Amino acid sequence: MNAFLIIVPLVGAALAAVWPGNRTRPWLLPAVGLVHAVLTLWLFVDPPTVAPTAWLGFDPLARAVLPAVSLLFLVCAAYGVSYLKVRSERPNRVFVALLLAVLGLLSAGHQARHLGLLWIATEAVTLAAVPLLHFNGTPRAFEATWKYLLVGGTGIALSLLGSFCLGYASLHGGGEGDLTFVALTAQGAGLSRPWVLTAWVLLLVGYGTKMGLAPMHTWKPDAYGEAPGIVGAILAGGVTTVAFTAILRVRAVIGAAGEGAIADRTLLVIGLFSMLVAALFLLGTRDFKRMLAYSSVEHMGILSLGAALGGAGVAAALFHVWTNGLTKGALFLSAGNIRRAAGSASMDEVRGMSILTPRSAAIFVTGMFAVTALPPFGPFFSELQIVRAGLASGHGAAIAMFLGCLLFAFFGLTRVVFGIVDGRPRTAARANGKRFVETAGVIVPPLLLLCLSLWLGLFCPATLREAWSAAVAQLFPTP
């Protein structure tokens, strides 16, 4: 059953690879996305019992996160259709096929209960995303891809090494090298301490590179800046998520080995560091797509901070995965529209978009406010939960720094966003804007994402909260 979450998209990818029509092909995206979403919903509503030894399984953690990715993908897929219609000049065979493949691999990564399998899925996603990044085919796009690949590749290597170390830790601790998380957790204190710590550092850096935690975030602005908005949305909402769940799963093993305190400290430090770096970059950046990348770095920092705050914090972080993913999606999509219409992404050239693309601009501004924790949108609630968890667990100083970083990030974001939305558009941009029409196809999806974020904030269903707490129970088993 849960295997279909992986199989269906991969089959769809294969289908897309052989599909003849360049115009009809994009429709595969929403089709597969819909099926995937329905399956996910079904599994979410009645979760299957996962065999402890299973390498793949729709376990509580997957249940707590995967639906968000599926939802995000569905909306982005709907956007993709009209986007690819706008970009009909480019062949989209590879694009569609790999987008679907990414979905499949993401589902695999979220469900992986085996260290090796998790690694394979994550890195497969990384590689599958490469052609999506240089869809635009400009030299800048290739430069971005090259950096994404080498920095990401280093991450790949390190996380592989980390996995080896964890494996050796179990081997050295007398285990017979079974790398399912269940087995590793069961071995617990039996794992050899030095190897476990080495493994933790390597895996944190490796998967942190994928998440885009500072200082391993350097690929992010280039990649998000040059990739199409839809790809950015899925990278920021899906790929980073899989890396985060990977870290959570590993963190559970480390915790079982009795090194949870150290793990939390490292998570806290790197999280705050990422937020600080992101805030400093946001204060100065002049490119609104790179701005989104830095904001994403900031939110990865928030996630890692939340993960460092124990059970309540992790629950809040899972909540934040949802809210941030969906809100960021809206931002990326509307930013894509604005980028198309303005013909540039730099503050220095883009002005007065509230006149050229009023709807996208409105969505962009609202999304910016939403992502900077303006109530009643989702991120406000999740971040407030993190704050409360931190204060309850006595991390006053960390929370103070957290709030400070949020404030500076807010300054940076508002500066850029209002910079491009207000004022009078340039004449060159006017001509360009004429060519871009704000059809329902490019407006409704981001709007929908905003509504979802709103809904998550105000009327977050109890089942979701229950799912998150179940995931927390899985990660922090209390005997």
Next chain:
Amino acid sequence: MPGPLLLFAFAALVTGIVVGVRMSRLWLALTVAGTTAGFGAALMVLLGAADWEWRSGFSLGDELVHLRLDGVSALFLALLCVVGGAGAVYAREYWPEKHYPASAPRGRVWWSALVLSMGLVLTVSNGLHFLIVWELFAICAFFLITLDRQRREVRAAGWLYLAASHAGTMALFAFFSLLAARTGSWDLPGPMRERADLSSLFWLVLAGFGVKAGVFPLHIWLPSAHANAPSHVSAIMSGVAIKMGIYGIVRFSGWLPVPAAAGWVVIGLGATSALLGIAFAFAQNDFKRLLAYCSVENIGIILVGLGAALLALTHGDAVWGRLALAGALLHVWSHGAFKALLFFGAGSVLHATGTREMSRLGGLWRTMPWTAGLFALGSLAVSGLPPLNGFVSEWLVYLGLFDAVTSKGPSAWAALPAAIMLAMAGAMAMASFAKASAMIFLGAPRTQAAAHAHECGMGMRAPMLMLAGVCVGIGLAPILFWPAIRRAAGSWCPGWGAEETPAPLVALGSVHVALAVLILAAAAWLWRKAHTNGLRRGMTWDCGYATPYARMQYVSASFAGIVSGWFRWILQPERKIRRPRGHFPEEALRLERVPETVLERIIGPVSAAIMRVSTTVRQLQHGRLQFYILYVVAGLIALGVLVLLGGAP
């Protein structure tokens, strides 16, 4: 039964938000009806109905909606409704569809949203929901301030406001989260004075709400925002919005225990705001900025009263605290009324002449007598002169301070300087508004624009008359407003509700009435006498100077010269002087500008330093892949070291 009224108000405002874009007339009706209903509800609670409380089963953000309207919130709600309604009427003529086709509809929607969100701020009693409506209120205010988005300085002012208010909100994030973490729930059940562990939270309250209230060092956003906003927005911002900050401080200093130092700090902040705020006001040349800074002063007066009350509370529940608190609460109303009136007046001047520079105006009384008269009335009120409302509330605060001094307790040492500073502030307020009204309305027009001004229509005059009525009413019959004040004081501190009407208030009221009558009589008498004796019009004698010339009149800078000299240390005026040369000087020049000292001399450099840091850090993203990989390795090593250190214990 305030419930139904509030429900109606809510419904009316929400409908207003919906229909506001298209149907302006219907919108106006709805807004007025809604505010009236809200006013009614507030009045019922203030005049003795039981607190209105509503715990619903309806949950938002996983928290049950819980509304409450008690004395304190009703006091502020009444003010909100009065100004909200008046402003809506005023806006119709001041910001008409035909001049602002784009922004007028937006303005209507945001106005309803602003009034609604402020009303909710006053009624919700759940920490989470408070934060929500608080932020919504901030955003609505932001979009109203930047209604005229095409102007750069408007956008800058709006951004500054947004940034400052967000900084305040961060403090409130921390405050409410700490409260929730310590009490275990977001719900605000009401007084929690016994929870001693909560007292330290007061500082967060002061910081968070102080920014919104515009307490002196935190007022940086206030002048430019009030000056650049459309005048009806300035009116509600200055009359009501900054009172929301006061509301927060009053509310939570009433519900939570306060640290022993709280009273001292608040009274100190208040006195400082009063004195420095008015010093800045006096030095301004832009009359809307002058009004804005005067708001800082009045917030200061309110805080002095509140601080005295806190002192009384922490020093054995002294009686004088009640007078001070009553004064503070009454001043919330007084300031709301006369400041809105003044901003409306300022708006009609701006509307008629298109300039905010007092040195470009003058002689407007001839063309706009109504505005002149009402502005003069407002000036008397804001200067705290009898027989108007400003004096009544300041008088109560003074009484509290005097009693504190005569009690010779430790708190006298706070009350004594506060009283003296308040006196100086009062004198300077008088000076500032003598200057403002004289520069704008008296003498000869200094420019063509001033010469060809025109009186505002009934749509703008009516709200002004209404507010003027409030000013006079509080001034002449303070006794009528006492029950409301007592009720609010009662819900601030349970023991203080029973306070009987202070006899002096009756005497003061009657004296005021007598005074008003005599003033009118004497003026009329002298007027008639002058006419019966024969009245000739002639050129200003001015010691026989033959060819007077409008540019020769005293301008605002020269009028304020002496006092701004005394405050040069904080005002730091920037002067540009080119003296006349030779026997027949061609030209001479004297420019004077009073900078936003705190903003330009403190915040500016700090933020510049931060930006330098940011620029240096951003150098690291220089595009060289080799270094990016080096960063990864560095991160690896750093985390390794961290883990090694962590492994040690």
Next chain:
Amino acid sequence: MSGGTLNLFIGLAMGLNLLALGSSRLPSLIRAVSLQGVLLGVMPLLLEHDTFDWRVVLVALATMVGKGLVIPGLLRRAMRAANVEREMAPFISYVPSLLLGAGGTIAAVALARGLPLLPEHAGTLLVPGAIASMLTGFILLIGRAKAISQVCGYLILENGIYLFGLLLIHSTPLLVESGILLDVTVGVFVIGIIVDRIQRAFDSLDTRKLTTLRE
């Protein structure tokens, strides 16, 4: 066969690292990489087995083909396409690279003492070799300007990890395999990018030109 031969091979691989660090000409760099690939391919067979394990053989073959032939071949093609022969003005020049590599290796080996090994691995040079190769890889990645040299560095890094993986080859072969296979694909991707695009877009393989994306 015994650990002795294995150690000999590892020693050779480490020597190749030094060669890679020291050589200024790309062809010799590539040659070193491919030779190292072949060596690594042989190693799994040298580890003592109780039974014949077809998966081990598979790993060995995949490695030899992939790292020994395919990728070096592609690299050579790229080199010819861009007709670059030498590494010009590296960020870290050769002698310092060598010293760094050697010193780093010694330091790393010293550090590695902190990590306890199983008795059967105690004798082998696997861990030091792995660390040395990884260091070499990083030095090349950080210190070289030509894209090709960086790819070589990346491959040597991977080789190091592969060496480490040999510790686990019996317990978790699949992990190792997949690791290798994915490396190969990554390699292929990287090459693909380099050969087709960068070469075409910038008509050069000098990464100094790839700095348009910046703050």
Next chain:
Amino acid sequence: MNLILAVILRLAVWLLLAPLLPGIINKVKAWVAGRRGPPVLQLYYDLAKLWRKGVVLSTLASPGFIAGPAVAWVALLGAAMLMPLGPGGTALSFRGDVLLLIYLLALARFCTAWAAMETGSAFEGMGAAREVSYAVLAEAAIVTAVLSLSVQTGSVSLVTMLSPSAGAGAVLLAAGLFTVLLAENCRVPFDDPNTHLELTMIHEVMVLDHSGPPLAAILHGASVKLLLFAVLLIQAVLPLGALSAPAAAGALVAGVLAVTVGVGLVESWLARLAFRRVPLLLTTAFLLCLFALLVAWKGGAK
């Protein structure tokens, strides 16, 4: 009923007696200068004359130009009504009436300044600016003086505040209040009532353009203000409450006369200060009152 009577009685006293003081002052000055000088009742003649005269109104002036003096006059008389007259007590007294008194003076000031600005003349603007600016310091001094009195007596209403003497701090308070009196009534050394150089005037320059009945109101108001301060000073310093009624009345009258003569002497012996020195003098007055306050504090403590 008898309240009305009391008010009317007091009104009569203030209205009729006030204009004496300037006359006395001028007499003293003349006597010191060895001239005969104008008669003591000169101001009465002037007022009567002005009251019958017509008014010349600047073309720029609004009705406020005439209303201003009227309001100021009413405010000053109102303040006078609050001021107790030794044994006579006061028409009406309530807690905090002293603050009302202070702010009525401020009201009068506002109206005078307003009327001055009406004419749009640079001179009068200058005068108004000086008037309101120096008032800032004067008001601080007065409030401090009042504070010291209420600390002394533990009361906030004039009758009880003024019946005993200011105790140990009396001298300080007297000096301070006298200085404030000079400043508030624009006497030398702050201002020169009969200078002929407009640039050096404060109060006089503000009324340059007034004529006829309004000018009469202004002059009369000024004299009332002078009397008011004199009475305040005397009652603050002398323990009238302790004396028998006639003695107290006598003491009050004598004191007021003494103060008036004192003003006259000061005017004839001192020269007008340079304007930049004025704040210094006012600050001194303020400090004197502050010291009086501290003395009262210590005194009351024991």
